[in-house]
Amino acid sequence: MANDLGKLIFNNVSDFNLDDTFDCGQCFRWNRESDGSWSGIVAGAFANISFAPTRGENTGSVVIWSNLHAGDPARREAYWRDYLDLGRDYGAIKRILGTEDPVMQKAIKAGPGIRILNQNKWETLISFLISQNNNIPRIRGCIESLCRAHGRRIGKLKGSSVFSFPTIERLAALEDSDLDMCRLGYRARYIAETAKQVARDGGARLEAGEDVPTAEIESYLESLTGVGPKVANCIMLFSMKKTEVFPIDVWVRRVMNRFYGMGEENVSAIKDYAERNFGEYGGIAQQYLFNYIRTIKDDNPALYERFGFESGSMDETAVVFAEE
DNA sequence: GGCCAGGGGATTA
DNA sequence: TAATCCCATGGC
Numbered sequence: 370m371a372n373d374l375g376k377l378i379f380n381n382v383s384d385f386n387l388d389d390t391f392d393c394g395q396c397f398r399w400n401r402e403s404d405g406s407w408s409g410i411v412a413g414a415f416a417n418i419s420f421a422p423t424r425g426e427n428t429g430s431v432v433i434w435s436n437l438h439a440g441d442p443a444r445r446e447a448y449w450r451d452y453l454d455l456g457r458d459y460g461a462i463k464r465i466l467g468t469e470d471p472v473m474q475k476a477i478k479a480g481p482g483i484r485i486l487n488q489n490k491w492e493t494l495i496s497f498l499i500s501q502n503n504n505i506p507r508i509r510g511c512i513e514s515l516c517r518a519h520g521r522r523i524g525k526l527k528g529s530s531v532f533s534f535p536t537i538e539r540l541a542a543l544e545d546s547d548l549d550m551c552r553l554g555y556r557a558r559y560i561a562e563t564a565k566q567v568a569r570d571g572g573a574r575l576e577a578g579e580d581v582p583t584a585e586i587e588s589y590l591e592s593l594t595g596v597g598p599k600v601a602n603c604i605m606l607f608s609m610k611k612t613e614v615f616p617i618d619v620w621v622r623r624v625m626n627r628f629y630g631m632g633e634e635n636v637s638a639i640k641d642y643a644e645r646n647f648g649e650y651g652g653i654a655q656q657y658l659f660n661y662i663r664t665i666k667d668d669n670p671a672l673y674e675r676f677g678f679e680s681g682s683m684d685e686t687a688v689v690f691a692e693e
Numbered sequence: 694g695g696c697c698a699g700g701g702g703a704t705t706a
Numbered sequence: 707t708a709a710t711c712c713c714a715t716g717g718c
């Protein structure tokens with residue numbers, strides 16, 4: 370596997386941080402190395418990404434070692450530029466979102482280097498089917514188990530075999546019991562049925578998602594077994610560049626309640642609020658907020674200090690605490 | 694629209 | 707050991 374690893378460097382990347390980006394809940398197959406770099410399996414290839422700050426903590430050079438599109442440097446560069454969303458001006462988006470929103474300013478401060486990855490649509494679909502009503506460590510375990518059982522062995526990493534994400538055709542051909550060893554619970558049936566539905570057109574409609582209106586691809590996604598509004602929004606945000614969608618899950622309901630004073634149960638009010646206030650960047654706002662509430666959940670005083678969060682001195686117009 | 698089962702593992706009581 | 711929770715959805 371190491372034979373055809375090629376090196377790629379992007380200089381002067383701003384508003385970027387590896388930990389923020391890979392640990393904010395949008396992806397499940399990236400792992401932090403002891404040297405601070407991250408290794409992952411992407412599109413059937415191995416990759417390691419490191420980041421060397423040159424101007425401040427979140428601006429510097431991204432170094433990628435990968436065997437993806439080995440022998441085609443132009444294609445490889447285009448792939449990673451898109452995957453890491455390097456063409457988007459996050460500085461400008463952060464200024465827009467943070468204006469007159471002290472909560473968002475603190476949320477951005479908690480993850481200033483978050484970038485929304487542009488991941489494989491099929492992998493994102495199945496990954497977020499698995500994510501429903503589930504916790505992140507187990508989601509990761511389920512996905513690895515699925516890859517081990519039905520992916521292709523693409524090499525060895527630190528002595529262990531590494532597997533690609535299973536193809537549409539492979540999962541579409543499964544019997545129900547072929548997923549038993551993955552311990553997916555009731556989600557196994559959703560995956561088996563959705564795979565068959567997607568395979569009916571060879572994945573064409575899924576792949577076209579980026580190029581059709583949001584409402585149209587959302588209705589297709591929600592026609593798949595086990596895909597509701599939340600999972601559909603995650604797929605659109607993390608693999609189809611639909612940055613305006615605002616996935617609402619238990620954590621987002623919690624953050625909107627705690628910091629924006631909204632009813633946790635009132636999903637339609639939260640959706641309306643996001644549309645009006647975050648607009649075309651709703652999905653990016655959602656990631657800052659999701660990351661923020663999950664980070665400070667630890668009740669760690671040092672974290673409170675780092676993020677500028679001080680109990681008792683909240684902005685009265687924006688902050689309402691829920692009874693717990 | 695409200696309610697509850699669906700699996701399994703991690704965390705909390 | 708028992709309850710509760712988890713990046714929800716489907717079906718009644």
